[in-house]
Amino acid sequence: MVGGMSRSRRDELPVPTTPEGKDGLAALLAEPRRAVLALDFDGTLAPIVPDPDAARAHPRAAAALARLAPRIGSVVVVTGRPAGVAVRYGGFAGVPALEHMVVLGHYGAERWDARSGEVKAPGTHPGVNAVRAELPGVLDAIGAWRGTWVEDKGRAVAVHTRRTQDPQAAFESLSGPLRELADRHGLIVEPGRMVLELRPPGMDKGVALNDYLREVGAGPVLYAGDDLGDLAAFGAVEKRRADGLPGVLVCSGSAEVAELAARADLVVDGPEGVVALVDALADALEERDGQDGAETHPPVSD
Incomplete structure (x- = not known):
């Protein structure tokens, strides 16, 4: 190897x-x-x-x-x-x-x-600023604060689940709500290894x-x-x-x-x-x- x-x-x-x-x-x-x-x-x-x-x-x-x-x-x-x-x-x-x-x-x-x-x-996509402002409320509404970690990348925002008690279950439960949030503001969701990143398309x-x-x-x-x-x-x-x-x-x-x-x-x-x-x-x-x-x-x- x-x-x-x-x-x-x-x-x-x-x-x-x-x-x-x-x-x-x-x-x-x-x-x-x-x-x-x-x-x-x-x-x-x-x-x-x-x-x-x-x-x-x-x-x-x-x-x-x-x-x-x-x-x-x-x-x-x-x-x-x-x-x-x-x-x-x-x-x-x-x-x-x-x-x-x-x-x-x-x-x-x-x-x-x-x-x-x-x-x-280039400049920051306006949808990223909107998601940054709304994301705390979204996570709180679905009870996802415990163990999740939000990474502000400037031109994107990522939600990590690796620190949660059940990272895969948290990842799956967040997928739908975060896609809805991204859709509302013209962004897409890029899944990764226990992370969901909301970023501009294209x-x-x-x-x-x-x-x-x-x-x-x-x-x-x-x-x-x-x-x-x-x-x-x-x-x-x-x-x-x-x-x-x-x-x-x-x-x-x-x-x-x-x-x-x-x-x-x-x-x-x-x-x-x-x-x-x-x-x-x-x-x-x-x-x-x-x-x-x-x-x-x-x-x-x-």
Whole structure:
């Protein structure tokens, strides 16, 4: 298994279980300078924790990405979090070799570029402000305060049930009322791992990933995620593959989201496994280049 490997030796590159995944990985290794590594944040680079504000990227995540980034076209993080928060919790700012990294926050509504260190974002959807004001009353009316936790993401509002006595039952009981609340204010509900997020329509990880890949003129793409929100990004990669463009789908495995694992070409052992996979890719490309750290490749675009 990928997860748990020590960096005292080179990590063995895992083999995808599907023909499409094997072809995608082979294309990435053959044409790294046009390849894109795209990653979710929570559950993929950062372990899931009861308090989202306490989430931090795996201790080796930034270093592993910095090893791989100079050898491929682009590294992008696609997350539902605000872009600046993901950058801070990931420790990505100011890391040598991550100068071309991009973080797409709020499902692509925000963008952080390492080159400028700035976050670009549109204004807040008025429905989010209305939901923010009404949500306490809605939760109180259905007796859902005990154990639930509301996360204000600025351009979205999320209700977490992981701290409740029965997280799955609380999740299911809140689903209907929160969808009604979202509908009244022109928002949608994005379900996740014991969380329901109310956010504006029109953007998801698939749209964000597609827009970015078109922008950089990408070739092979590897996308890694862990949650229901990543299904849209999986769909984007699958559509590219149907059009003859190679790609690899990686699931950061957990017992909570079987649907994602069923569609993945490769399942790894959570964030530890994702980091080990990134390290293994860096090892493979270093060996291809002939010596450690010798040859690097320019990014897909400037």
